Amino acid sequence: MSPQHYPTPITTLGIKSAAFFTFSDLCAIDPPINFIAGFRAPSPPINELALTLLRKAGYHPSDAAIVAGDPELVTSLVELWLSTSSTAVALAAFDTLWALLEIDQTSTLENGEHAGDASGGQGLMWRRVFNDRDVYGRLFSFCSLADNGPSGLSSREKTVAQGRLMSFLVKAGQHRWDFVSSSHIPEVEAKYKSKSLLHFAACEMVDKSDVLMHMTQLNFFRDLLELEAPNLTSRTVVQSASTFSSPALDFLISHKIHDTLLECYVDESKLDPADLSFLCGPVMAYVAQYAELYPNHLLQSPQTLLARILSRIEASLLISSSQWAHGPVPSGQLNVLSSLPRVLLLDASRRGVDPVFALPTNPPNHEVFNALGKIFHGPPKHAVSDSMDLNTSGQTATDWNKEAAAARVLYLMYQNHRPTLWDDVVAAADVLAMKDISIAAISFMQAIVTANWQPLSAEITSTAQGISRYPLPSEEELGRLSPATQGVLPPSGAWVAISPPALTSLLPFLFKPPRSYSEFVAGGAADPQSAVWKVATARYEVLVALYRSILRIEERGSDLEDIVRTLKKRVDDGPLGPGAQTITQVETTMSRFGAKKGRKLPGSEFTWDGTDANGEADTAPTPLFPKYTIPRPRPLSTREQTQVDLYRTLRERFHDGPYYSILGVSAGAAGYTGNSKTNFDPFNGMQSYSGKYQKKKRLVPKVQGRPYVMKFFPRELWTTIQPNYKPDGFMDGYLPQSLQASAKRGFEEEDEDEEASKRRRENGEDGEDEGEGGNILDEDEDEAGEEELVDDDFEDDDDDMGGDYNAEQYFDGGDDEYGDDGFGDGGGGGGDEDTY
Numbered sequence: 001m002s003p004q005h006y007p008t009p010i011t012t013l014g015i016k017s018a019a020f021f022t023f024s025d026l027c028a029i030d031p032p033i034n035f036i037a038g039f040r041a042p043s044p045p046i047n048e049l050a051l052t053l054l055r056k057a058g059y060h061p062s063d064a065a066i067v068a069g070d071p072e073l074v075t076s077l078v079e080l081w082l083s084t085s086s087t088a089v090a091l092a093a094f095d096t097l098w099a100l101l102e103i104d105q106t107s108t109l110e111n112g113e114h115a116g117d118a119s120g121g122q123g124l125m126w127r128r129v130f131n132d133r134d135v136y137g138r139l140f141s142f143c144s145l146a147d148n149g150p151s152g153l154s155s156r157e158k159t160v161a162q163g164r165l166m167s168f169l170v171k172a173g174q175h176r177w178d179f180v181s182s183s184h185i186p187e188v189e190a191k192y193k194s195k196s197l198l199h200f201a202a203c204e205m206v207d208k209s210d211v212l213m214h215m216t217q218l219n220f221f222r223d224l225l226e227l228e229a230p231n232l233t234s235r236t237v238v239q240s241a242s243t244f245s246s247p248a249l250d251f252l253i254s255h256k257i258h259d260t261l262l263e264c265y266v267d268e269s270k271l272d273p274a275d276l277s278f279l280c281g282p283v284m285a286y287v288a289q290y291a292e293l294y295p296n297h298l299l300q301s302p303q304t305l306l307a308r309i310l311s312r313i314e315a316s317l318l319i320s321s322s323q324w325a326h327g328p329v330p331s332g333q334l335n336v337l338s339s340l341p342r343v344l345l346l347d348a349s350r351r352g353v354d355p356v357f358a359l360p361t362n363p364p365n366h367e368v369f370n371a372l373g374k375i376f377h378g379p380p381k382h383a384v385s386d387s388m389d390l391n392t393s394g395q396t397a398t399d400w401n402k403e404a405a406a407a408r409v410l411y412l413m414y415q416n417h418r419p420t421l422w423d424d425v426v427a428a429a430d431v432l433a434m435k436d437i438s439i440a441a442i443s444f445m446q447a448i449v450t451a452n453w454q455p456l457s458a459e460i461t462s463t464a465q466g467i468s469r470y471p472l473p474s475e476e477e478l479g480r481l482s483p484a485t486q487g488v489l490p491p492s493g494a495w496v497a498i499s500p501p502a503l504t505s506l507l508p509f510l511f512k513p514p515r516s517y518s519e520f521v522a523g524g525a526a527d528p529q530s531a532v533w534k535v536a537t538a539r540y541e542v543l544v545a546l547y548r549s550i551l552r553i554e555e556r557g558s559d560l561e562d563i564v565r566t567l568k569k570r571v572d573d574g575p576l577g578p579g580a581q582t583i584t585q586v587e588t589t590m591s592r593f594g595a596k597k598g599r600k601l602p603g604s605e606f607t608w609d610g611t612d613a614n615g616e617a618d619t620a621p622t623p624l625f626p627k628y629t630i631p632r633p634r635p636l637s638t639r640e641q642t643q644v645d646l647y648r649t650l651r652e653r654f655h656d657g658p659y660y661s662i663l664g665v666s667a668g669a670a671g672y673t674g675n676s677k678t679n680f681d682p683f684n685g686m687q688s689y690s691g692k693y694q695k696k697k698r699l700v701p702k703v704q705g706r707p708y709v710m711k712f713f714p715r716e717l718w719t720t721i722q723p724n725y726k727p728d729g730f731m732d733g734y735l736p737q738s739l740q741a742s743a744k745r746g747f748e749e750e751d752e753d754e755e756a757s758k759r760r761r762e763n764g765e766d767g768e769d770e771g772e773g774g775n776i777l778d779e780d781e782d783e784a785g786e787e788e789l790v791d792d793d794f795e796d797d798d799d800d801m802g803g804d805y806n807a808e809q810y811f812d813g814g815d816d817e818y819g820d821d822g823f824g825d826g827g828g829g830g831g832d833e834d835t836y
Helices: 008-020 023-027 035-040 044-059 061-068 071-083 087-103 124-131 133-141 155-175 177-181 186-191 197-204 211-225 247-254 257-266 276-293 295-299 303-316 321-326 331-339 342-350 366-377 400-417 421-429 435-449 475-479 493-497 506-511 531-551 558-573 579-594 638-656 689-693 715-721 750-762 779-787 795-801
Strands: 233-235 387-389
Touching: 008 044, 023 044, 023 061, 035 044, 035 071, 044 061, 044 071, 044 087, 061 071, 061 087, 061 124, 071 087, 071 124, 071 133, 071 155, 087 124, 087 155, 124 133, 133 186, 133 197, 155 177, 155 197, 155 211, 177 197, 177 247, 186 197, 197 211, 197 247, 211 247, 211 257, 211 276, 247 257, 257 276, 257 303, 276 295, 276 331, 295 342, 303 331, 303 342, 331 366, 342 400, 366 400, 366 435, 421 435, 421 506, 435 493, 435 531, 493 531, 506 531, 506 558, 531 558
Parallel strands: none
Antiparallel strands: 233 387
């Protein structure tokens, strides 16, 4: 396929090559690069290449000024950003546009900043985007549903452009609020019934019947609240109506957007019932953002509105215990509750509205623990250079110190309301099966240990006129609410951990060894989310935080020093506890699961070889196919090899001898009646045809077919040595006991023996039969034996079969597979068997 149809390889090469050039180098290329043609090409790879090359101008203000001097180029860039259907191209276009604006930004005295040096931007790119009629008009026409102009975009494509424009306004408003909120070209703005680009996006652009775009716009309003939000500080340079507000909040209030959203929150009937499930979440997120970033502005609201907000939250929390345990829970309301000013929550408890006390700790719920931890932790510490404490600027409803003191009061009141608080928290933190709840409970511990609290000093509780809408109790009044047995109120979160009732539950939980994989299901095999490791790490962070907090306590008694030493030892042990226990845990983990598919369980970070003398944890992931050197024994020496060969030869001779056998299941004679039964292997005992040619283990000595002088053996062994022996015959001159005692023995009458030998020689019988392998029976016994020949191959079989077919003997039972030398006639040999 030609590069014309598939340009990705060429464009990728161009993008990588552009890393070595500056924008000035690219402008010096002859013929010059046609950026506009690259933007208008109907190929995303070519668009990305052109954007990458233009992005080079975002590193120097002079290069950005060159781009700003080309209005057609900037117009094409804006058109590509708003109209492309490729998400990757849209992101690249936005990054390019923002890089040009950011490098060309000028400092403004309104923002309390000083003008930059000579190398700073001149603001040419900002003026090109907001003051050029073509560029500024594209921002309206490409996003307006009522304009069917030359853009040629469908309604769906225009809604996508609307979302991109709202993201741009939030980011641009952080740097130059005056540009996004002011009127630049009244003719263009009047065409779309708006006063500015921000007013167009907030009030005229979005169709509220499109629920998805309505949700996007609500999130846009929430993001606007973050712009220059005061929180609990006051800026030295004020652009808003008051120190409690911001230009963004003033804009939302002036266009009735803020009041409408608050009314929709307290009264859900204001929303369309069909869209309620979709819009309720963004509305609550907006209210939570407003309450957290503008606490004093909220506290200045009418008392009726605040009461409706608290009642709305309290009503949503009145659910059953089973619903708290299994859900669904009011997550949005918990977010709003944890964002409200703490002085407001404290004042609500005096009025009989207690949404905080309605939160249960049993059954445990991770969202409840997160909300309580955020409330009791206190306000975050801010370090802003151009801000001052609200307490120094005049009378305020709340400030950082009041919020810190109110957080301490709320915790003590909640502890008094729920005496089993720490027992419930510790029990929830120790349940590995519910990882989210366990980690949330541990996060609650850390929020208390590191709490930003302030004591109720006279300076905090007093007001300028002695009258406050949200008063705080004195330390004496709070003392009556103490849950401690001695009535001593902990002044900080660290003192909470080392004071009753947390002393008897929290500290033992932190001091005890962490849970190991051996206590988990299948030794950690059923822990795909690494709950053991995450819980151990979270608990270790609480230990470290508690240790550092206690070290900051100036006056420490002997009891506290003991706790500090124990904490120091536990902190030195690391997240997984003492080293001995850690090694045991790793051994258990590796033996059960650690080597499976090359995976490494979290927490198994201590190496086996112990090469790290400092005991540092090896947290590097185990590769899928790790390098492993197989241990090999050293080669045998010549002497050792000779000894092994001699031993194996001697062992084979023993095994092949006629008297070597193995014991069967039974040591009695009855145990040897069936060789296949005695030697049956329940795992590999299923016989196959190939087993006919395998060397079988001998259960009894194989003595048949060898010459024996029977008279030297006891009579009890005659049937074993010579199976065809019949008790009623003669053998070596011996007569059966049933014969007469006067019978003659062969060795007593030598004359008769000589005559018998003479007769045999005359009859030609004294030949090879008289040799070593000849018949050892007398003539009469020989004749008797010839008359009753017995096939010993079927002698045992007849006894076993009982006259019927025996399937076990299908392969001959292995009775007679070997000759005198221990090898069968069928070939194949016996082989060397090391185990008998």
